[in-house]
Amino acid sequence: MAVDTPVQAQAATTAPRERYRFTRQVYHALIEARVFDEHSRVELVQGDLVTMAAINPRHASAVDRLTNMLAAGVGRHAIVRVQNPFGIGDDSEPEPDVQLLKPNANYYAGRHPGPAEIYLAIEVSPTTVRYDREVKVPLYGTAGVAEMWLRDLNVDALEVYRQPSANGYDSMLRLKPGDHVAPLAFPDLNLEVAALLPPAEPGS
Numbered sequence: 001m002a003v004d005t006p007v008q009a010q011a012a013t014t015a016p017r018e019r020y021r022f023t024r025q026v027y028h029a030l031i032e033a034r035v036f037d038e039h040s041r042v043e044l045v046q047g048d049l050v051t052m053a054a055i056n057p058r059h060a061s062a063v064d065r066l067t068n069m070l071a072a073g074v075g076r077h078a079i080v081r082v083q084n085p086f087g088i089g090d091d092s093e094p095e096p097d098v099q100l101l102k103p104n105a106n107y108y109a110g111r112h113p114g115p116a117e118i119y120l121a122i123e124v125s126p127t128t129v130r131y132d133r134e135v136k137v138p139l140y141g142t143a144g145v146a147e148m149w150l151r152d153l154n155v156d157a158l159e160v161y162r163q164p165s166a167n168g169y170d171s172m173l174r175l176k177p178g179d180h181v182a183p184l185a186f187p188d189l190n191l192e193v194a195a196l197l198p199p200a201e202p203g204s
Helices: 006-013 024-032 057-077 129-143
Strands: 042-045 048-051 079-082 098-101 118-125 147-152 157-165 168-175
Touching: 042 129, 057 079, 057 098, 057 118, 118 129, 129 147, 129 157, 129 168
Parallel strands: 118 147
Antiparallel strands: 042 048, 079 098, 098 118, 147 157, 157 168
16 A cells, blocks of 8 residues: 655645735725835736836936827827836736826826727837746737837837737837837837937936
């Protein structure tokens, strides 16, 4: 007759442990209870509270450039939103660096926008490229965000994701300095990829 060793017996009786999955409702309750404040850089992604990377000067510069160019180009035809959340289902509230939103009379004062109200979401990635590419790109695509740009500051590239589907996005273009790009919703807004790249030298 076979006899379990102590290690085998322990393995047989130990159930796998599961992570606690936060909902947007619980997340908002934590914010209301001031568990997080304006200095807490966290976002809710698929039920997990994820710490966002600190914003270094080059990251901030890239976000400012994108914001100014988009705002100048779309005028009142869209809302340019910076580092604010949008809702995906019951368990995600990511905070892209920049969003182009459909116009709303109250500027979404009563709720966060949903994926169908986003023309374009942009993530600027100096240190989180892999996470953004492997987690946020498919998350945004499966949720139905029409277009996403991933600005990779490490290799001076812009990845343009379009055609959202159950697999994420069915189309990806990788653009470099010298190329031009326009959001699908604003085809006349022709932007130079090189102009979206902040200078590498401090103060330049």
